[in-house]
Amino acid sequence: MRALLALLMLMVSAVPLAAQEEQTAPYAYRQLDDPAKEEAAHDLMVALRCLQCQGQSIADSDAPIAGSMRSLVRERIAAGETPDQIRDWLMERYGDYVSYEPRITSLTWPLFALPLVLIALAVLLLRRRFARESKP
Template sequence: MRRLALTLLLAMGLLTGGALAVGRPAEMLPDPAAEARAQEIGRELRCMVCQNQSIEDSEADLARDLRRLVRERVAAGESSDSVRDYVHARYGDFVLLRPPFNLVTAPLWALPVIVLGLGALTLLRMRRRTAARPGPAPLSEEERARLAALERDI
């Protein structure tokens, strides 16, 4: 029974380890409101190593450094926008999980619409080709007789 309890405890620790990326007391701010604000900012910033994770979810060294930077600036009393703007100015649009809409990022935002439109056009063209294609020609008398003979042999 003890082994089972220890095994379950170990499994729970392994399963929640990645979810608590900021769970280290050394990284957390003592003020819960400031820590919540820092985590909110961190969830909007992309880990430059993992690329599909926020810095709050990533275990990469760069993400850890960015978390520390965000917390330092929040602790210094900067607003959320100024912290975000500082990181954005330093790392560019790529660091934002939701990049702004501008001339540089417009193709990124438009790409899903373009791909869906091209897919819809392709489906319409395929449908028209199928509808316009004539059906099979009717059997001639000779072919019908041959088919009847084959059916009798079966």
């Protein structure tokens, strides 16, 4: 009876240890066989931000989520999807933050237009100031 109880205790305590083993994605650290597809996958991975790390692409990050995203990118490239399709899918899933190349939308166009407006305003103000100083 004690042996059965000891075996049961051992089995119950081994379950959490087995659950803690890290599950790696198949293509997280393994490249595709086709060099052209691997290059397309790598170019996309450099343009995607790791959601866990601060300012690292998924190509540079060692975080588990970055490994999963690298594997996902490689699997989808191998299946025939284009990098733009994969980027769009990831941006729909995680938001615009996941891409280092943001899209211009009705919500983001002011972020791109504001610097141009500020430069034009600075040029106009400097021009008026120097025009006044040059008159006798």
